[in-house]
Amino acid sequence: MMNKRLFFGLIFLLSLVLSACSGRKANVVGKNKMEKAKGDSAIYGLASVGCSDSVLMLMPKSCENPQHIDILDAMRNHRVFGLPKVGDEMCVILSKDGDWKADMVLNISELFGSWVYNVLPVPKEYKPADGEVVTKATLALRDSMLRTYMIPREYGFTLSRQNSVSMIGSRHRQGVLDIESPVEYPRPKRYSEWHIWNGKLVLTQVDVNIKNDSIVNTNKILRSDTAEVVLLWKDSLQLRFGDHLQCYSRKKTTE
Secondary structure, X not given: OOOHHHHHHXXXXXXXXXXHHOOOOOOOOOOOOOOOOOOOOOEEEEEOOOOOOOEEEEEEOOOOOOEEEEOHHHHHOOOEEOOOOOOOEEEEEEOOOOOOEEEXXXXXXXXXXXXXXXXXXXXXXXXXXXXXXXXXXXXXXXXXXXXXXXXXXXXXXXXXXXXXXXXXXXXXXXXXXXXXXXXXXXXXXXXXXXXXXXXXXXXXXXXXXXXXXXXXXXXXXXXXXXXEEEEEOOOEEEEEEOOEEEEEEEEOOOO
């Protein structure tokens, strides 16, 4: 008797394949719908039945038969980010050795969701009042006061299936208390869209205009940052932006 999990996995995969092959838009990531961007050498598809720790069965965008890809070396080299499960969107960088061996595997579906990290404020420049005498006691009192303001704040983003990015922690409005506070929080970067390119995460901020109460995308990119995925677990994500490594934890949302 067929295992129930395998049966429902087959049904789920079949529904995704039918959606992708029928000419209708599947509910998957914009440019990550196995649509290669310019200069992208990766291959995209859905994980099919038969995946293991050494094999990825990839259903390509052409909806042909699943392709058997050897991921054993990539697994040994810690270059498999997110284990493939039936129906997951996958990105694969093939090895130069050929023979359908993977150099890197990224489970795009594992990136969906909210990722956050804690940020501490930094002290503002201390400017003594006119005529104020700065003593050791004054500085000690200030240091003691600063410690009470060292409250971490969550920064991060939510990556949606439709390629949009929702920022976390960037909508804090400055009030009177913030102005009078001896500390300030760093200003986070803002992003509005994301996609995968050559196995890397590309975050962009696109300029928009409001016309007739509607948001119009001008396709003008204001900022674009490319991050290398260093680690991707169920609840942990590490991205390398140039020489900076940023660690995230998955933020659980209440349903």
